[in-house]
Amino acid sequence: MPSNIVNPNLKNSRLVSFSLIFSNFTIRPIRTLAGLLLIDIGLTFNCTVGIIGQIHTFSYALGMITALIMTALSTWFKHKFLLLIGLLFLSISALGCGLAQNLELMIIFYSLSGIGISMTIPMITTIIGDQYPLDQRTKVIGWVIASGALSIVVAAPIISIMSDMGG
Numbered sequence: 001m002p003s004n005i006v007n008p009n010l011k012n013s014r015l016v017s018f019s020l021i022f023s024n025f026t027i028r029p030i031r032t033l034a035g036l037l038l039i040d041i042g043l044t045f046n047c048t049v050g051i052i053g054q055i056h057t058f059s060y061a062l063g064m065i066t067a068l069i070m071t072a073l074s075t076w077f078k079h080k081f082l083l084l085i086g087l088l089f090l091s092i093s094a095l096g097c098g099l100a101q102n103l104e105l106m107i108i109f110y111s112l113s114g115i116g117i118s119m120t121i122p123m124i125t126t127i128i129g130d131q132y133p134l135d136q137r138t139k140v141i142g143w144v145i146a147s148g149a150l151s152i153v154v155a156a157p158i159i160s161i162m163s164d165m166g167g
């Protein structure tokens with residue numbers, strides 16, 4: 001068996017790469033979305049933009065706590081499991097924010113995005129390190145980072161257009 005293969009069970013590395021790139025592409029616009037829609041969110045909940053801007057504070061605080069806890073969790077659980085749990089937190093956050101009836105629920109659900117992001121981003125890079133040989137890692141990590149930057153470039157105009165259309 002060649003020595004450059006890190007995981008011989010990795011049968012379809014393109015599919016794994018695509019799923020990691022797509023995961024990163026979908027989680028990056030969350031902060032951009034909330035930033036662009038602060039005024040609309042404030043009008044919805046009859047609050048000032050400054051108060052609505054505090055949703056980021058709670059999200060970042062939970063994200064920092066989760067990042068510290070991830071050091072222990074990543075040794076106890078499989079990385080793919082933690083990635084899926086992080087994506088689940090992000091999905092619950094998005095659904096909850098969309099259905100929130102008051103500001104308190106909006107803050108609670110948006111804060112879950114901090115947990116999801118703090119779980120997802122490290123697990124993406126960890127899975128790349130576990131699954132790919134050294135000569136392929138840089139290419140895959142480059143595509144993952146590029147997908148995050150591209151998602152913000154793509155998401156900002158789409159969010160603005162949707163907001164103007166009546167969102």
